[in-house]
Amino acid sequence: MVAEQIPKMSKVLVKFTSEKLSCVRWQPPVMQGLQNSDTFVTGSWDNSVNSLLVWKLSNGDETSRKGRRDPSEASRFGDIKPPETYVEPEIILRESHVGDVTDLKFAGHQTLLVSSSCGSVQSFSVADDSKKLIPTQKWEDLHHLKMSSSPCTCMSVSGTDVATCGEDGRINVLRLDHRKPIRIIDDADSCSLNAIIHSKTHEVITVNSAGQLKVWDVRQDGNTPVRIFLVTGKKVALHCVDRHPTQPHLVAAGGEDGTLSMWDLRKEHLPVTLFDSHESHVWEVKFHPTNPNNLFTCSDDGSVLHWQTKPGLTSSRPSTPLGGFSTSGISSSQSLLHHPSAADAGSAWISSNTNMSNIDINHVLPSLTMPVNSVDIEGSNLVCGTDGEAIYLVSNVFLH
Numbered sequence: 001m002v003a004e005q006i007p008k009m010s011k012v013l014v015k016f017t018s019e020k021l022s023c024v025r026w027q028p029p030v031m032q033g034l035q036n037s038d039t040f041v042t043g044s045w046d047n048s049v050n051s052l053l054v055w056k057l058s059n060g061d062e063t064s065r066k067g068r069r070d071p072s073e074a075s076r077f078g079d080i081k082p083p084e085t086y087v088e089p090e091i092i093l094r095e096s097h098v099g100d101v102t103d104l105k106f107a108g109h110q111t112l113l114v115s116s117s118c119g120s121v122q123s124f125s126v127a128d129d130s131k132k133l134i135p136t137q138k139w140e141d142l143h144h145l146k147m148s149s150s151p152c153t154c155m156s157v158s159g160t161d162v163a164t165c166g167e168d169g170r171i172n173v174l175r176l177d178h179r180k181p182i183r184i185i186d187d188a189d190s191c192s193l194n195a196i197i198h199s200k201t202h203e204v205i206t207v208n209s210a211g212q213l214k215v216w217d218v219r220q221d222g223n224t225p226v227r228i229f230l231v232t233g234k235k236v237a238l239h240c241v242d243r244h245p246t247q248p249h250l251v252a253a254g255g256e257d258g259t260l261s262m263w264d265l266r267k268e269h270l271p272v273t274l275f276d277s278h279e280s281h282v283w284e285v286k287f288h289p290t291n292p293n294n295l296f297t298c299s300d301d302g303s304v305l306h307w308q309t310k311p312g313l314t315s316s317r318p319s320t321p322l323g324g325f326s327t328s329g330i331s332s333s334q335s336l337l338h339h340p341s342a343a344d345a346g347s348a349w350i351s352s353n354t355n356m357s358n359i360d361i362n363h364v365l366p367s368l369t370m371p372v373n374s375v376d377i378e379g380s381n382l383v384c385g386t387d388g389e390a391i392y393l394v395s396n397v398f399l400h
Contacts, residue, residue, distance in 0.1 A: 305362065
């Protein structure tokens with residue numbers, strides 16, 4: 001599959017921050033599905049004192065006319081010519097944070113959760129104007145070793161419940177109005193748990209540094225998962241995981257070898273489909289929440305890829321890719337151990353013919369030299385956080 005040129009309608013804006021960004025998340029709008037968010041939060045890492053930054057989108061021309069733009073925070077477009085009008089993010093709040101910010105999650109519109117390399121999780125209430133973060137709860141020492149704290153690596157939210165994982169191999173289940181965890185699974189894993197996602201209210205999926213995907217029922221006693229899945233016979237660490245928003249049995253995971261794995265949890269213990277997507281670690285994978293024919297991945301190799309499936313396996317409608325900046329080919333996928341049934345029709349992610357033109361893979365950003373650590377999509381706006389001390393905002397992303 002070959003990346004094509006980016007359509008004129010898509011715009012890429014670069015904003016420099018003077019901090020390496022570990023995580024970025026859009027704040028959900030008040031009426032999800034009916035309006036788009038104009039606010040996102042970023043977290044930094046690798047500083048003596050790190051930061052939470054709240055950003056708001058504004059019209060760049062209006063900002064310039066009103067004289068409110070700070071020259072020290074000027075936007076730069078690389079090789080892309082700035083359009084006459086564009087949406088520019090502005091910092092409206094900066095909050096210091098102890099330790100690296102390892103993950104950010106929203107529980108509803110106004111509750112922000114922040115996990116730390118110190119092993120803690122902090123919740124904030126976001127003011128209506130997004131210009132104030134009010135601390136509401138802190139869970140200290142959730143993840144720890146015998147003699148020291150251990151990083152909390154990731155979180156997942158389901159209603160008022162929050163599941164956390166860490167490098168200590170522990171899973172905690174928190175409730176927003178409880179001061180202590182309501183469930184602790186000690187020794188859930190013998191290696192680092194790198195990502196977690198809810199598949200059901202009482203069921204979570206974790207991926208670890210041994211290349212395993214595990215399904216847990218947090219209502220059950222003990223520390224044994226319900227099911228265990230493997231990528232291959234080799235121990236290839238998995239760094240990230242996300243589930244299809246309307247088909248919870250369909251799960252995507254990214255690995256340290258640059259592969260994207262697609263799993264059907266109803267089927268075999270190995271992935272249904274493997275894609276050789278990136279040249280290095282895949283740090284985050286995101287299905288679009290309302291257009292799940294679109295998926296985004298970011299990598300240590302400095303690339304962000306947009307994956308688009310066609311409407312159905314038998315559809316003759318040609319795809320219209322977002323396009324990208326690189327004209328080099330992206331390696332094809334391979335389907336493993338799966339024969340599609342009637343129930344799979346319409347899901348190109350798990351088709352045995354996935355490598356035959358059911359998926360377009362395109363670069364979203366120009367070639368970068370620094371890792372892209374985090375990506376999030378809201379409506380047609382994509383935001384990325386990088387080790388290059390910059391955010392990249394892609395507006396008008398084309399979605400199937």
